[in-house]
Amino acid sequence: MRPLSVPERLTKNRFNLDEQESHIEVNQEIARSTGTGKAIIACCPAHVYAEEPDGTISVEYAACLECGTCLAIAAPGALKWHYPRGGFGVQFREG
Amino acid sequence: MTETAEPDFDVIVIGAGIAGCVATYQLVRKGRSVLLIERGEAPGSKNLSGGVLYSRGIQQVFPDFLTEAPIERRITRNCINFLNADSSVAIDYKDARLAEPVNAVTVLRAKLDGWLAAKCEEAGALIMPGVRVDRVLTEDGPDGKRVVGVRAGDDELRARVVVAADGVNSFIAQEVGLRKKDPPRHLAVGVKSVVSLPRKTIEERFNVTGDEGAAIAVIGDCTEGVGGGGFLYTNIDSLSVGVVVRLDDLTKKKKVVSDLFDHFLEHRFIAPYLEGGELLEYGCHLVAEGGLDMVGEIVMDGMVVVGDAAGLTLNTGLTVRGMDLAVGSAAAAADAISSALDQKDTSRAALGTYRKKLFASYVGKDMKTYAGAPSFLEVERMYSEYGELLANTLYGAFNLDTRPREHLLKVARKSLAQSPLKRRHLVKDGIAGARAL
Numbered sequence: 129m130r131p132l133s134v135p136e137r138l139t140k141n142r143f144n145l146d147e148q149e150s151h152i153e154v155n156q157e158i159a160r161s162t163g164t165g166k167a168i169i170a171c172c173p174a175h176v177y178a179e180e181p182d183g184t185i186s187v188e189y190a191a192c193l194e195c196g197t198c199l200a201i202a203a204p205g206a207l208k209w210h211y212p213r214g215g216f217g218v219q220f221r222e223g
Numbered sequence: 224m225t226e227t228a229e230p231d232f233d234v235i236v237i238g239a240g241i242a243g244c245v246a247t248y249q250l251v252r253k254g255r256s257v258l259l260i261e262r263g264e265a266p267g268s269k270n271l272s273g274g275v276l277y278s279r280g281i282q283q284v285f286p287d288f289l290t291e292a293p294i295e296r297r298i299t300r301n302c303i304n305f306l307n308a309d310s311s312v313a314i315d316y317k318d319a320r321l322a323e324p325v326n327a328v329t330v331l332r333a334k335l336d337g338w339l340a341a342k343c344e345e346a347g348a349l350i351m352p353g354v355r356v357d358r359v360l361t362e363d364g365p366d367g368k369r370v371v372g373v374r375a376g377d378d379e380l381r382a383r384v385v386v387a388a389d390g391v392n393s394f395i396a397q398e399v400g401l402r403k404k405d406p407p408r409h410l411a412v413g414v415k416s417v418v419s420l421p422r423k424t425i426e427e428r429f430n431v432t433g434d435e436g437a438a439i440a441v442i443g444d445c446t447e448g449v450g451g452g453g454f455l456y457t458n459i460d461s462l463s464v465g466v467v468v469r470l471d472d473l474t475k476k477k478k479v480v481s482d483l484f485d486h487f488l489e490h491r492f493i494a495p496y497l498e499g500g501e502l503l504e505y506g507c508h509l510v511a512e513g514g515l516d517m518v519g520e521i522v523m524d525g526m527v528v529v530g531d532a533a534g535l536t537l538n539t540g541l542t543v544r545g546m547d548l549a550v551g552s553a554a555a556a557a558d559a560i561s562s563a564l565d566q567k568d569t570s571r572a573a574l575g576t577y578r579k580k581l582f583a584s585y586v587g588k589d590m591k592t593y594a595g596a597p598s599f600l601e602v603e604r605m606y607s608e609y610g611e612l613l614a615n616t617l618y619g620a621f622n623l624d625t626r627p628r629e630h631l632l633k634v635a636r637k638s639l640a641q642s643p644l645k646r647r648h649l650v651k652d653g654i655a656g657a658r659a660l
Contacts, residue, residue: 137505172505215353223333
């Protein structure tokens with residue numbers, strides 16, 4: 129099987145994008161001082177998080193697979209993460 | 224006295240996974256009015272699992288489960304595979320007795336949970352998909368907080384009992400203080416692809432026929448030494464393939480989880496299984512691996528917690544279980560709720576029979592039996608040295624290089640001498656394993 133990149137894999141999934149509301153919010157200061165920023169980049173299977181040239185963490189919330197791993201390892205206060213509003217987000221067809 | 228305003232339903236269940244659907248089904252069959260709320264567009268659309276369901280429990284709830292439910296294959300072949308970079312040693316266990324009566328099946332949850340929810344609806348439950356419960360409604364009672372319903376957006380719905388079946392992240396149980404944030408060593412992340420392959424190809428590659436299937440568990444190089452493992456499960460015309468890694472170890476070893484998954488898919492002994500396949504879906508899921516330690520308070524005034532939300536998962540090294548425990552806990556909860564409703568007392572004390580029933584059932588008993596498994600599986604040696612020791616011993620036996628042979632025991636001793644493993648490790652891990660598993 130041809131190896132696919134994570135973004136290529138995500139194109140196979142079905143998402144209902146919530147254009148009005150992100151369900152993820154990073155506190156840049158705490159993320160930087162606690163190392164949470166780098167940790168959530170490494171642990172997210174969907175590559176939702178990325179480090180920008182200025183050192184801030186950007187969030188591609190549309191790609192989120194809603195596992196909650198980032199929240200589980202984030203330092204207190206570094207991350208606000210809840211489920212997307214009802215009906216939005218990833219919609220598995222296989223599961 | 225435990226009840227105030229006339230509620231809209233006897234029971235509101237949050238989350239249409241296996242636990243939520245089984246609880247709903249059992250309660251409506253007992254004549255209760257039940258609202259099942261699901262945040263996904265349709266039941267199943269947020270749900271994902273590795274894929275093996277030990278099915279005896281759910282067959283008791285749905286007698287037509289094996290013939291009517293959208294199951295994939297019945298598992299008759301279980302492999303435990305120690306994987307190294309260039310070698311692999313496996314126990315390959317195939318048994319006709321596992322086919323009849325059926326013991327385990329592979330499932331794809333988006334399909335299965337849709338069926339379960341339809342059974343609930345048929346039996347009389349009201350299902351509300353596409354709605355996220357934001358929090359539970361509570362009132363102050365004589366014994367502290369009491370759950371009286373749920374809030375979803377601007378809507379407030381009231382019930383005599385709320386069932387939190389909202390999955391491993393269990394925001395609801397955390398919100399009311401029943402569950403603390405779990406430490407990363409009790410959690411793992413599973414990453415999975417579903418890869419389509421023709422039915423015939425699957426049967427040839429995995430040496431199965433008809434509706435029989437294989438479950439391959441992999442330990443070792445698949446996770447580059449990070450605590451965890453890989454899996455390959457056969458569906459009807461697709462494979463579920465993934466890795467599960469412990470969060471504390473992933474962070475400590477500074478590995479990128481998607482790299483570990485790529486490494487597994489591209490491994491020389493794994494890639495051939497997937498050759499020619501087409502990716503259908505990519506998903507992930509948080510897994511509770513703390514065993515009994517993670518099961519805390521699961522009952523309060525007006526609410527019970529079931530399934531993953533209650534921390535009910537078990538990794539015994541050989542079997543990885545969650546869905547069967549969800550069934551068992553939901554059945555126990557439904558029994559307890561029904562009796563509590565009969566007595567018109569849904570206090571913590573009355574609903575407490577859920578906990579008693581849970582620990583009297585296979586769920587609680589197995590959680591206790593395997594209470595030592597999580598710390599045993601934290602032993603680092605499991606994820607590299609043992610597989611190499613096995614392969615090096617076998618290499619010594621099979622590599623007939625025209626030098627005179629030595630007895631197998633001597634070969635094994637030499638392999639051990641060259642390994643970072645010491646004899647005391649074997650003794651210690653052997654005893655610990657025998658006790659824990």
